[in-house]
Amino acid sequence: MAKLKGKKPSESELTTARLMMPTDANVLGNVFGGSIMKYMDEVAAIVAWRHAGKNVVTASIDRMNFYAPVYVGDLLTMKAAVNFVGHTSMEIGVRIEALDPRNREGTHTGSCYLTYVALDEKGRPTPIPPLILTTPAEKRRFKEAMARRKLREAEDAVLKAD
Ligand code: GDP
Numbered sequence: 431m432a433k434l435k436g437k438k439p440s441e442s443e444l445t446t447a448r449l450m451m452p453t454d455a456n457v458l459g460n461v462f463g464g465s466i467m468k469y470m471d472e473v474a475a476i477v478a479w480r481h482a483g484k485n486v487v488t489a490s491i492d493r494m495n496f497y498a499p500v501y502v503g504d505l506l507t508m509k510a511a512v513n514f515v516g517h518t519s520m521e522i523g524v525r526i527e528a529l530d531p532r533n534r535e536g537t538h539t540g541s542c543y544l545t546y547v548a549l550d551e552k553g554r555p556t557p558i559p560p561l562i563l564t565t566p567a568e569k570r571r572f573k574e575a576m577a578r579r580k581l582r583e584a585e586d587a588v589l590k591a592d
Pocket of ligand 1: 443444445509510511512513522523524525540541542571
């Protein structure tokens with residue numbers, strides 16, 4: 431099979447915002463972590479699909495810590511980019527910030543790393559274009575993503591051994 435042409439993270443990266451509605455929150459107006467994770471998965475999946483150029487499915491979502499509350503009426507900003515590409519899977523990172531449009535103050539709510547697998551027309555894992563790294567941040571994220579991949583594999587091995 432012909433080698434796939436490489437792509438830069440800038441060709442698939444995405445920044446998007448979403449207004450938090452009462453349906454996203456509890457009765458006191460605190461947005462559910464699950465709502466944030468759903469929007470994050472959607473945004474990350476778009477980045478993965480743009481990089482792979484094929485259908486993608488979520489393979490794993492890393493642990494996520496919420497550093498600050500998000501309220502109804504906040505603008506949830508999600509910045510997402512591909513950090514690492516393996517043979518058929520890739521890591522997408524998402525940085526989430528909550529912006530109160532009334533005082534324009536932005537807070538880093540959390541960051542998360544998600545893994546997607548690209549699928550062919552028959553639903554089988556299929557190769558993904560390699561990543562062309564140019565900026566120092568992209569090179570750092572690639573290295574850190576490789577370390578996270580090793581950690582996930584080690585954790586899976588421990589859980590399977592039990
Ligand atoms: P980092 O992974 O150590 O750089 O931690 P951050 O919390 O700053 O970002 C988490 C992830 O969000 C990164 O790994 C990137 O994949 C993505 N990201 C961060 N900043 C940006 C940005 O300005 N634009 C886009 N598109 N993605 C970003």
